[in-house]
Amino acid sequence: MKIQDDVLAGLIDINSKVLDVGCGDGNLLLYLKRNKRIDGRGLEINQKNVQECLAKGLAVVEGDAEKDLVNYPNQSFDIAILNQAIQQFYEPRKVLNELLRIAKQAIITIPNFGYWKVRLNLLVTGTMPVTKTLPHSWYDTPNLHMSSIKDFYNLCSLDNINVIKSISISSNKISDITSNNLEIKNLVSELGVFVVSK
Numbered sequence: 001m002k003i004q005d006d007v008l009a010g011l012i013d014i015n016s017k018v019l020d021v022g023c024g025d026g027n028l029l030l031y032l033k034r035n036k037r038i039d040g041r042g043l044e045i046n047q048k049n050v051q052e053c054l055a056k057g058l059a060v061v062e063g064d065a066e067k068d069l070v071n072y073p074n075q076s077f078d079i080a081i082l083n084q085a086i087q088q089f090y091e092p093r094k095v096l097n098e099l100l101r102i103a104k105q106a107i108i109t110i111p112n113f114g115y116w117k118v119r120l121n122l123l124v125t126g127t128m129p130v131t132k133t134l135p136h137s138w139y140d141t142p143n144l145h146m147s148s149i150k151d152f153y154n155l156c157s158l159d160n161i162n163v164i165k166s167i168s169i170s171s172n173k174i175s176d177i178t179s180n181n182l183e184i185k186n187l188v189s190e191l192g193v194f195v196v197s198k
Contacts, residue, residue, distance in 0.1 A: 003172050007193055011107055012036055016078040021065045022085035026053035069098040077103040084109050100198045108194045114148030114186040149192040167193040
């Protein structure tokens with residue numbers, strides 16, 4: 001299990017009703033089902049991944065979050081998870097607000113484009129960086145909207161979204177992000193994890 005999956009699991013209460021959007025192969029959902037006894041559902045765009053999830057006994061449907069989240073009733077989940085996927089949507093702001101309509105809270109993780117190694121790589125080479133958390137070249141990346149931890153905070157402020165908790169992950173080190181250390185965490189974090197609500 002990846003360190004960020006451990007962090008996510010730690011943010012979810014036992015017996016929660018969870019929607020994992022962009023659940024991939026379902027490994028996080030399966031872990032949460034076994035260890036947190038969640039009532040878990042998944043929404044995944046990739047048919048092969050959906051089949052893997054179904055083979056694991058998970059309740060996952062094939063769909064596109066930008067089109068299909070509107071079909072979910074208001075407040076039908078305790079938690080919605082969007083793990084390193086918000087930057088892949090044409091309208092990430094719309095998706096974020098839909099998640100907060102259908103769930104009491106959302107857990108959002110983002111690869112941090114403000115990370116110092118990313119900044120340095122761009123400065124030194126003059127090309128878009130390829131890193132562990134940004135593993136694709138610019139021409140084949142699924143990422144449409146690159147953002148930093150600070151960008152995500154600014155979006156939450158713009159849309160009156162409450163940031164309940166925020167966590168920095170870098171080189172398997174985990175620490176809290178606060179208003180007092182936001183600038184430095186934006187520089188030293190590979191990933192940002194946010195628990196948000198309306």
